[in-house]
Amino acid sequence: MPRLSERTADLRASPVRAMLEASQRPEVISFAGGLPDFESFADLALPPPPRELLQYGPTEGERDLREAIAGELAAIGLPCPPERILLLSGSQQGIDLAAKLVVDRGTGVAVESPSYLAALQVFRFFGADFRLMRRDDPAKGWSQDPPAIAYVTPTFQNPTGECWTAAERARLAAACDAHDVILFEDDPYRDLAYEPCDRQPACAQVRRASWIYQSSFSKTVAPGLRLGFLAASEDLFTPLTRLKQASDLHSNRLSQWTVLQYLKDPGRPARVARIVAGYKRKRDLFAAALEKHLGGLADWQVPPGGLFFWVTLRNGVKPQALLDLALPRGVLFTPGEHFLAEEGESPAIRLNFSAADPADAERGLAILGGLLRGMATAPAVTGV
Amino acid sequence: MPRLSERTADLRASPVRAMLEASQRPEVISFAGGLPDFESFADLALPPPPRELLQYGPTEGERDLREAIAGELAAIGLPCPPERILLLSGSQQGIDLAAKLVVDRGTGVAVESPSYLAALQVFRFFGADFRLMRRDDPAKGWSQDPPAIAYVTPTFQNPTGECWTAAERARLAAACDAHDVILFEDDPYRDLAYEPCDRQPACAQVRRASWIYQSSFSKTVAPGLRLGFLAASEDLFTPLTRLKQASDLHSNRLSQWTVLQYLKDPGRPARVARIVAGYKRKRDLFAAALEKHLGGLADWQVPPGGLFFWVTLRNGVKPQALLDLALPRGVLFTPGEHFLAEEGESPAIRLNFSAADPADAERGLAILGGLLRGMATAPAVTGV
Numbered sequence: 009m010p011r012l013s014e015r016t017a018d019l020r021a022s023p024v025r026a027m028l029e030a031s032q033r034p035e036v037i038s039f040a041g042g043l044p045d046f047e048s049f050a051d052l053a054l055p056p057p058p059r060e061l062l063q064y065g066p067t068e069g070e071r072d073l074r075e076a077i078a079g080e081l082a083a084i085g086l087p088c089p090p091e092r093i094l095l096l097s098g099s100q101q102g103i104d105l106a107a108k109l110v111v112d113r114g115t116g117v118a119v120e121s122p123s124y125l126a127a128l129q130v131f132r133f134f135g136a137d138f139r140l141m142r143r144d145d146p147a148k149g150w151s152q153d154p155p156a157i158a159y160v161t162p163t164f165q166n167p168t169g170e171c172w173t174a175a176e177r178a179r180l181a182a183a184c185d186a187h188d189v190i191l192f193e194d195d196p197y198r199d200l201a202y203e204p205c206d207r208q209p210a211c212a213q214v215r216r217a218s219w220i221y222q223s224s225f226s227k228t229v230a231p232g233l234r235l236g237f238l239a240a241s242e243d244l245f246t247p248l249t250r251l252k253q254a255s256d257l258h259s260n261r262l263s264q265w266t267v268l269q270y271l272k273d274p275g276r277p278a279r280v281a282r283i284v285a286g287y288k289r290k291r292d293l294f295a296a297a298l299e300k301h302l303g304g305l306a307d308w309q310v311p312p313g314g315l316f317f318w319v320t321l322r323n324g325v326k327p328q329a330l331l332d333l334a335l336p337r338g339v340l341f342t343p344g345e346h347f348l349a350e351e352g353e354s355p356a357i358r359l360n361f362s363a364a365d366p367a368d369a370e371r372g373l374a375i376l377g378g379l380l381r382g383m384a385t386a387p388a389v390t391g392v
Numbered sequence: 393m394p395r396l397s398e399r400t401a402d403l404r405a406s407p408v409r410a411m412l413e414a415s416q417r418p419e420v421i422s423f424a425g426g427l428p429d430f431e432s433f434a435d436l437a438l439p440p441p442p443r444e445l446l447q448y449g450p451t452e453g454e455r456d457l458r459e460a461i462a463g464e465l466a467a468i469g470l471p472c473p474p475e476r477i478l479l480l481s482g483s484q485q486g487i488d489l490a491a492k493l494v495v496d497r498g499t500g501v502a503v504e505s506p507s508y509l510a511a512l513q514v515f516r517f518f519g520a521d522f523r524l525m526r527r528d529d530p531a532k533g534w535s536q537d538p539p540a541i542a543y544v545t546p547t548f549q550n551p552t553g554e555c556w557t558a559a560e561r562a563r564l565a566a567a568c569d570a571h572d573v574i575l576f577e578d579d580p581y582r583d584l585a586y587e588p589c590d591r592q593p594a595c596a597q598v599r600r601a602s603w604i605y606q607s608s609f610s611k612t613v614a615p616g617l618r619l620g621f622l623a624a625s626e627d628l629f630t631p632l633t634r635l636k637q638a639s640d641l642h643s644n645r646l647s648q649w650t651v652l653q654y655l656k657d658p659g660r661p662a663r664v665a666r667i668v669a670g671y672k673r674k675r676d677l678f679a680a681a682l683e684k685h686l687g688g689l690a691d692w693q694v695p696p697g698g699l700f701f702w703v704t705l706r707n708g709v710k711p712q713a714l715l716d717l718a719l720p721r722g723v724l725f726t727p728g729e730h731f732l733a734e735e736g737e738s739p740a741i742r743l744n745f746s747a748a749d750p751a752d753a754e755r756g757l758a759i760l761g762g763l764l765r766g767m768a769t770a771p772a773v774t775g776v
Contacts (some may be wrong), residue, residue, distance in 0.1 A: 010540070012494055012543075013493060041448070054443075062433045062436060062614035063430060064616065097644075100639070104639050109400060111397055112399070190395075226448075230447070231447060232446040232447055234481070234641070234644045243393075247400055254517060254616060255488050256488070257482055330502060340726070347757050365687075
């Protein structure tokens with residue numbers, strides 16, 4: 009037997025990966041992943057890139073793209089010089105880099121639970137000791153034993169879809185300042201806003217603490233480009249860049265160029281508005297179909313942004329039991345327990361509304377509704 | 393102060409990264425990096441990719457590309473099914489994944505010294521305890537205390553340019569079999585062969601041990617695409633794929649498509665032959681210029697393949713002292729000590745011959761020769 013590292017003992021099968029695979033089967037109606045609507049990039053301009061970009065490039069990313077991103081960040085209230093912008097091979101990489109930078113076995117990592125499952129997976133892999141955090145009192149317990157880092161997705165949280173208030177963001181930033189906790193803010197959904205809400209980055213309110221802010225071009229440009237970026241406080245930027253270099257030297261230069269063309273395109277605001285309007289329409293149709301087919305069987309809030317409904321099943325129905333019945337009928341979703349930082353069960357499921365077309369989505373929800381009705385009236389089975 | 397992981401204490405500045413940066417200054421003649429010649433991809437076809445590749449894709453990579461790579465591996469004597477091919481965001485990522493899979497603090501990692509510096513850096517970061525390995529007796533000491541993994545670049549080793557004999561490859565494979573050591577073979581330069589030599593992968597001769605074989609599309613296609621691949625024994629493939637998913641979900645799909653077009657192109661053998669002939673010509677011109685300007689001042693072998701000369705300075709000249717004089721005159725190279733797995737000094741320097749054009753290369757070598765002549769005759773300075 010090969011001798012593997014201790015950390016591989018925690019290497020669970022990734023639910024995200026299994027979902028990406030199953031969701032590629034054309035007959036499946038998948039509410040499981042977070043796939044953007046194909047229509048959102050069907051018209052993306054893909055002009056041929058300059059050939060000099062075929063050579064190796066700088067680890068941090070292309071200078072002109074870093075400048076454009078710095079301009080974007082200033083516009084959302086997080087001024088940061090281009091010198092502290094690092095391009096990423098997708099924002100998943102930013103989580104890997106942050107975990108490498110901070111997390112040893114036993115390092116305290118503050119998270120909400122539920123949280124983004126692939127972030128939990130990476131932190132767990134590096135040995136994180138998760139500290140569950142509540143928005144109304146984020147620093148609870150930090151005086152005695154502060155975590156090293158707090159990982160949050162305040163804008164359209166994955167999986168719940170919730171958007172933190174300005175007061176909640178300020179409270180977390182103050183808590184990080186007071187207890188010297190690194191604030192790591194993951195913000196991939198911020199452009200996908202269907203209702204007015206506070207979206208200023210929590211990192212913008214940090215005064216003393218170290219911070220990492222990251223976002224993605226997967227949602228409003230295209231995920232296949234595998235491009236995201238991070239901005240960081242000065243003390244963390246150089247080690248993060250070195251970790252990036254050791255991970256993959258630098259990000260794809262052709263993708264960087266494609267994204268730069270997108271950022272410079274004067275038609276971009278109209279393009280984003282069109283994408284957001286398309287998603288809002290899908291969300292509203294999905295909410296209506298949910299009400300029609302799952303009304304009385306589950307509870308949910310209509311999310312103000314992002315790509316997911318977080319739906320709590322009534323009547324003690326177990327999400328995995330529902331999935332076991334739904335998958336043979338060609339419907340896929342993610343059971344809530346995968347988003348938990350602690351061991352335990354969740355009565356919730358996460359439903360993505362962006363990938364399926366509205367008619368398929370309604371058909372899939374009708375199947376789930378029928379199954380739930382049957383499960384609610386069937387006598388509970390106990391024992392083996 | 394933020395609380396960072398123990399492993400960041402080992403986070404040295406990356407010489408590769410610093411070199412990539414300095415080598416972008418147009419006035420510098422850089423022998424330091426491993427940049428392919430721009431001419432080698434100046435005519436690469438870059439047709440617009442199909443739009444469906446803008447969506448998320450599978451972690452392992454595109455099915456048709458994995459099949460094409462499996463065909464390539466069979467042709468070089470390493471049969472491996474497509475199901476055990478994993479696309480990488482450049483082969484640097486394969487080193488990161490292998491280290492994550494195997495290396496805890498204190499894990500034994502067998503390497504030649506000198507070895508590829510960015511591999512040493514990653515293994516060191518995860519806590520490797522390096523065991524220096526000699527080709528004529530690779531298993532020395534393994535009976536008492538075997539390493540978990542042996543990392544080698546048998547074909548045109550970086551930095552020395554040497555090519556292992558078939559017997560040396562067989563000996564290492566047998567040693568790994570006998571002592572249950574994972575064989576990790578890094579093979580980015582195999583196509584750049586200027587003399588006949590044994591190039592069958594050492595992994596092809598493994599009978600029992602676990603193994604990882606990786607290569608890159610950076611040298612014969614283009615580095616800016618950031619694409620490589622690995623093949624692995626069955627027991628390691630699934631955990632490596634999970635680690636890849638946690639690192640960046642999947643590799644750039646547009647690059648995968650571009651590389652597939654290249655692999656399917658009937659003009660490819662002629663294209664590779666032309667690239668190799670171009671590099672051979674550069675190598676020969678470089679060897680002649682070395683003889684002219686550094687003859688009597690240093691020793692080297694003309695490499696049978698790859699992109700580097702490994703040049704040992706005579707007269708006790710320190711590579712760093714030479715670099716301190718050369719850089720203000722616009723000449724950059726890599727001191728040999730960066731390639732050492734152990735602490736210590738090296739009298740050698742690594743000179744890349746592929747990036748600079750022949751006239752610049754000759755000018756740069758003339759500068760180095762002049763400096764070396766001055767240093768050889770100057771009285772040695774001791775003390776502060």
